[in-house]
Amino acid sequence: MLEERIRTILLEARDYARKKGLNTEFSFHRERSSLIRLGNSAIALSTSEELTRLDVSVLSGRRVGDFTLTADINSLEQLKTALHQAEENCRNGLEKDYDPIFGMVEETIDDTTGYDPALETISSQSKAELCARVIKAVKPKGNYDFSGSWSSGSTEMFYITTANDNEAYRKMTDGKLVLVLKERMRKWELAVERSQKRADEFSADDIALEFETLLPIYEKNPGYKTATGTQRVLFGPQAIAELVSLCIWGGFLGRPYEEGRAFTSKNKPGDRLFSELVSIFDDPANPLVFGMPFDFSGKRRRLFKLVEKGVFAGVCYDSQTAAKYKRERTGHDLLNWNLVFLCGSGPGELEAALRLADNALYIPHLHYTHLPDPTKGLFTGSSRFNALLIRDGKFVAPIFSSRITDSISNVFNNIVAVSSAAVTQNQSSTYERRAPEAMAVPTWLLCDNVRISDVADSF
């Protein structure tokens, strides 16, 4: 439950709004964040932020006004000021040509299952010690430098509206560690990523071992410049998560779908879109994601199927789009979903996947993806860390930075096999406020006929 002092102020603000006859949504966000940033095998920066934000939204008829305050929230007067600003925006705003949906918390939720006090307060010192152990284990073995970052913290979200007395609360912790090893002369980069929900999940030995497993391939072989054209590609977890994000962004959001801007706009639920090996769900109950039990219209979030066995299952509607196009809200008034790409029946181990792939490119990371033509689902992005050439079922050489420019449909219709093992792929960002997000994806995805559009002369 939210700290009683803050909760009391927020409930008083709700009462105040009710007395003034204002349909009001209050969304409270508090983060305790810390991060260490590494460069040149040292800590370049250590930060900590304690921030509180309040979003207030007022709806009157067909008018809506919003206000966000980032400040230490400690008095009803502050909330009244924020409320008055949102109310003023609403009053002076323009009427929409549809009836906006006003938020209402469907049921009271108090979710602290993802909260670990030890992770909330994990010290920069203990982070530094773990990183130092990894660096000490690996660095002497070559001409290496380590970079990276380790972000951790807690996020509290509390959402109430004047529509009823229900309260939605969630407190959680999350962490993400990325360590990058760079060879000083040849400039190749290896990365190990970890996502955490609890403080004690990381092992320096495991991280060091993951680096050491790949290092011989990089040390013994020059970079390989693959040909442009179509290739068999074995995608790894981060690349799969990128493909899923592009797929959702380009095809499954309500507004672009309704307006003919999605690559699925000419389809309807029930149509076959992809190989039957593709199932993508938004599932807050999946244990690998940072499950979000409610959205910021108060809707209880439950399993929502987007693609099931290659068949178009559903489109996501936030309340604004649902109101505009007279659809049902689907629990997507939030940025951080709980996406899951369902596993297949392929072997879980990477070694077995390599044998299955036989001759292919291994691309575990896709960097800086974008959609040049969303209406066709055309995407582009380039390989980054740990990208390797597979020959006769084995890793034989690192590959130079290679660009894939292809359509989501082509990639997801040319799947050869999908791993039976799932992993968490942490997709969190801290651009404005702490926004933990993780996707559950198979450990690998093998696809034929993927278009390599360009290859650099370097890693």
Add this chain to the structure above:
Amino acid sequence: MNMDRSLEFSIRQELKRMFDSGCSFADARFYDEDSTERLVLYDGNLEANYRRRERGIGVRVLKQGAVGFAATADLDAISACFDRALANAQAAAQLLGFPKDMGRAEPVKGTYQPPFRQDPFELPLPEKLSLLKSVDERLKDKTVEHRMVSTHFQRRRIFYFNSEGTEIERSCLNTFAGMVVMAKDKEGRTQRRSYELDSDGTGTRGFEWLADPKAFAEHAERIKRELGEIVVSETLPPKRRDVILLPGQGHLQVHETIGHPLELDRILGYELSFAGGSHVKPEMIGSLRYGSEKLNAKVMVVANSPGTFGYDDEGTPQHEYYLIKNGILVNVLCCRLDLAEANAKAGKVVVRESGASARAAGFYKTPIDRMTNVCVEWGDDGTLDDIIKATEDGVILDMPVSWSIGSNREHFHFGCEIAWEVRDGRVTKVYKNPTYQGHTLEFYNSLDKVGDRSTWRLFQVANCGKGEPNQIMEVGHGVPVMRFKNVLTGEGR
């Protein structure tokens, strides 16, 4: 300083306390106000009607060669915030590589205020909406299926203090705006044409800029007309050809493949785990042929740009300098903190002074190397018409649809809204879905025409993402029309 006296006193006391406790440097940025307003009209509906206000303090200390940062919105807890920054520095000092060093700087006392006549935050909302509605009306057309007009205002009041005695009071005011029209082409695919508020670098930054019909509203008719041409056109056929970038596209090309790779923190490897590195190494500064003799890239101090702010977040006054002179890389974007490391790694002095590039996106973000106004100087190859007349086989490209760049900025792929084919010195037809890709150094070395002052426009980028913790920053890029030879355009398959 025009701020709360007791707060000012507290900050000075805390800086002294940090210095007395062994810190070689400490600074504090107090944001008395950081306000944002966003208004979006989509098909006539006010879909964003939003204001945000932030207030707080960010503190940075340097101890034993390590940097610690902390931020809080609780102004009664400033002392604790300094303590957390100090603790963070002490933790970082446990795993120390190249000790960080701010160097020496004379204390600066200064103020900065951007040029503006009408503060948009002081205007009644109906007045701003009235302008957006009038533009929205102009965008209506039987061929337009969806339209959007948006504006975004920022106002900041920042007080900077450091342990060297520098004290700076700054105000910032930014106005961003754009308009988009969309319609389906003959294949049923949605196409778009847009305009973003730009300038010739002069003028003022307030609401009056947006309200000037020539600056904004009058572009509505042009983008409608051009959308009409796009939707009946064919997709650009793939092949190698000359590419003429209008500033609407050229500014992003420069942003992604000159600006980002020349940020010193990327060059030194501090961004590897997120934004990426750079194909530039410290020892290349001063000798790398980045582009043809025609390429002159410069950090400019332009009156009307979000990349102009008087002093950076280390108190360094903004000044102009070349990054690339006659095609040779001569400098990079840097702050005080990394100069010594860059020079040590290069084995010689390659960076002599801070480029006033230390910028933080808010009180709760730490300053990092950022772009300010990374511009390409105009050349002497005439007007756009002159460049078209000199082109046998090429396309003119404008406004980005997509951008994807290699992690070391060594290669890129861009999609644009519109292409005009140029054959034998004439514009012959419009193509849709244009894309082009290339390798950075090869691309800039193929630069063979640079337009004159009449072609130079300053575009604003309001959403440059970088850093951990992540930061969104606003920058400016002034660029002329540029022609590049033999570029791979269009998509196969």
